[in-house]
Amino acid sequence: MSRPFSSNHSSGRGNFVRVNGKIRAREVRVIGIDGKQIGILPLGDALTLARQHGVDLVEVAPNADPPVCRLIDYGKYRYEQAKREKEARKHHHANKVKEIQLSAKIDPHDLGVKAMHAIDFLCDEMKVKVALRFRGREMAHTEFGFQVVQKFLEKIAPWGHPDFEPKLNGRNIVVMVSPWPRHKRAKHPREAEAEAAAGTRAEVGQADSGGKGGAPAEPEDGKRSDSSPGSAEPSSQAGQGFGNNPFNQLDLDRA
Structure with a gap:
């Protein structure tokens, strides 16, 4: 047919x-x-x-x-x-808001992971709402929460700027972050790492083609470096829990 x-x-x-x-x-x-x-x-x-x-x-x-x-x-x-x-799709993304939740006792590694999520959203032309919620007696020391939010804003500063100063709303610290324009915004960290890795491979290829092959030289005294994994001393912070818990040094029952 x-x-x-x-x-x-x-x-x-x-x-x-x-x-x-x-x-x-x-x-x-x-x-x-x-x-x-x-x-x-x-x-x-x-x-x-x-x-x-x-x-x-x-x-x-x-x-x-x-x-x-x-x-x-x-x-x-x-x-x-x-x-x-x-361009119309960019403006459509700019109307979307993604929320990132923090806590006053957040671990530095977790803070970095959440900052990377925020950078992903900002590079996609989305706004980010940062919210830190206090639990229980943490409300007695809200300054710790403001310190965490400020540290978070410093991590994402090359990609976005706060629309207003962080403010306390009930049991939450809230701040809205907007992306910088594309020409003012830093490159995405993954893109920068990929470019750096490509440049390193190019330099290594040129060195291999122009230099002589051979094994790396041993130390003159025949002794090995003390930087082996077995020589590492145990961390002095072992068993102390999260390193970014400011409430460990406070007696919250007295607060």
């Missing part, structure tokens, strides 16, 4: 654009290459004018009376349209 021919430009109904011979109107309002209106012309004259300039006749406003067509290279038109759609 035969099927009707489908145009290459009709991959999506919402993005369907009539070009040149696909235009069906008898008369069209023509916009020139310089963006100025030429006037209403018969379709045949408009197509002839497009061929003379070596461009396409693209229908940009099919619902107008008469339809509006533009003299432009169709590939350039598609590029401009895709660029506008990309």
Whole structure:
């Protein structure tokens, strides 16, 4: 069973654009290459004018009376349209808000992990709401919570800026962080690491091609370095729990 021919430009109904011979109107309002209106012309004259300039006749406003067509290279038109759609998606992401929850006793490693999540959101043009909740008697020492929030903001400062100073709202410290514009924002840490690794591999390749091979030299005295894993001394903080728990030194029952 035969099927009707489908145009290459009709991959999506919402993005369907009539070009040149696909235009069906008898008369069209023509916009020139310089963006100025030429006037209403018969379709045949408009197509002839497009061929003379070596461009396409693209229908940009099919619902107008008469339809509006533009003299432009169709590939350039598609590029401009895709660029506008990309900018629209950026503004759509900017309206999204992601929340990061902290605690006054958060471990430094966990703080770094949550900071990386916030950087991911900011690089995707999303806002980040930072919320730190006090539990139980922690409300007696809210200054520790403000210190944690400030440290978090310092970690993500190259990628976002707070809209206002952190403030206490009930049992929570809340602050909203907006992403910097793309030209002011630092590169994503993963991208920077990938570029650094690529540069290191290139330098190693040049050194291997220009230098002499051989095993690394042994120390002159024949002694090994004391930096072996077995020589490491036990940590003085072993058994003390999280290193970033300021409440360990406080008697909260007396507070």
